[in-house]
Amino acid sequence: MTRKILVLMVVAMFAVVGCKKKDDDKKGKKKPTKNKVVKKDPVKKDPVKKKDPVSKPAPKPEVVLVVIHKVKDFGKWMKAFHAHQPKRVEAGVVGHFVTRGAKNENTVAVFLPGMSKEKLEAMTKSPELKDAMKKATVEGKPQFQWLTPVDNKMSKTKKKLAGMLVTHKVADFDKWKKAYDAFDATRKKHKILGHAVARGVKDPNTVYVYHQAEEVETLKAFTKLKELGAAMKAAGVTGKPSFMYLKGEHSANYPPKGDMKKGDHKDHKGHK
Numbered sequence: 481m482t483r484k485i486l487v488l489m490v491v492a493m494f495a496v497v498g499c500k501k502k503d504d505d506k507k508g509k510k511k512p513t514k515n516k517v518v519k520k521d522p523v524k525k526d527p528v529k530k531k532d533p534v535s536k537p538a539p540k541p542e543v544v545l546v547v548i549h550k551v552k553d554f555g556k557w558m559k560a561f562h563a564h565q566p567k568r569v570e571a572g573v574v575g576h577f578v579t580r581g582a583k584n585e586n587t588v589a590v591f592l593p594g595m596s597k598e599k600l601e602a603m604t605k606s607p608e609l610k611d612a613m614k615k616a617t618v619e620g621k622p623q624f625q626w627l628t629p630v631d632n633k634m635s636k637t638k639k640k641l642a643g644m645l646v647t648h649k650v651a652d653f654d655k656w657k658k659a660y661d662a663f664d665a666t667r668k669k670h671k672i673l674g675h676a677v678a679r680g681v682k683d684p685n686t687v688y689v690y691h692q693a694e695e696v697e698t699l700k701a702f703t704k705l706k707e708l709g710a711a712m713k714a715a716g717v718t719g720k721p722s723f724m725y726l727k728g729e730h731s732a733n734y735p736p737k738g739d740m741k742k743g744d745h746k747d748h749k750g751h752k
Contacts, residue, residue, distance in 0.1 A: 541574060541593035544629050544678055545600055546688075548589045549613075549622035554580070557588065558730070560616035564609070565734070571603035572596040575733040579643055582696045582725035589645070589726055591690075593629065597681070627678035627688050630657070634692060635674035641692040641728045644699040648712075648721035650685050659715035660689075663708075667691070670702050696725050 551557040561578070568576070572595040581587030594600040603609055604624060613622070635641060650656040660677070667675070673692045680686035693699045702708065703723060712721070 541595060541629055543594050543597040544627040545592040546625040547622050550619045551586050551588055552617035552619055554586060557616040560612055564612045567608055569734050571599045578730040579726035580729050582727055626681040628681055629678050631677040633674055634676055642696040642699055643726040643728055644691045645724040646689045646721055648687055649718045650687055651716040651718055653685055656715040659711060663711050671698050
């Protein structure tokens with residue numbers, strides 16, 4: 481009897497151990513996991529940058545018309561001058577530079593760069609211009625000077641600078657121009673901030689030079705330099721030069737013909 485009980489106890493013990501092992505095996509086994517498909521964000525391509533169109537340099541004006549006259553009322557003249565701008569654009573004018581006399585502010589000198597001398601000349605003879613000048617309180621007969629532009633190195637500042645228009649004749653323009661360029665360091669030393677060079681249309685050996693400075697007195701002092709006199713003589717300047725002292729008043733570039741709206745212009749001196 482005792483022996484049977486021992487056998488049953490051994491069998492029961494093995495049964496318990498077997499069950500426990502199965503349970504441990506179940507616990508130790510990991511359920512197979514399904515491979516999760518990881519969605520990748522689509523690769524964002526950098527937008528193709530459009531190349532900026534290469535801007536062509538503005539064509540050089542064929543001619544510069546300088547108009548000098550006196551006015552009774554500068555405010556009225558300026559208003560009428562702006563109103564006449566569409567006619568100037570039609571005549572091929574690409575901008576303007578308005579100056580006033582340093583001594584007499586009612587003396588006005590206007591520089592008009594144009595693409596066609598023929599069209600610009602026709603404008604000066606038009607009845608519309610005569611009417612516009614009359615409304616603008618112009619007094620007396622205006623002077624017209626026709627120039628061929630050579631250099632334009634005017635100051636880019638928005639300040640209203642003093643100006644000096646120098647006119648003289650030369651024996652040889654190329655020789656003079658070489659000497660003028662070589663004198664640039666001296667001009668800068670004496671506070672000349674910008675310049676433009678042109679030749680007469682009828683007489684290419686008549687030279688027109690516009691100099692800029694902060695003050696008129698700076699320009700006057702520059703003309704009295706001994707080295708300037710020596711340089712002009714060496715450059716082949718003939719005769720006595722004339723000096724016209726001015727004050728820059730207003731400048732603008734015009735949009736192309738057809739793009740312009742009433743009163744539209746790129747202003748360089750602060751007002752329309």
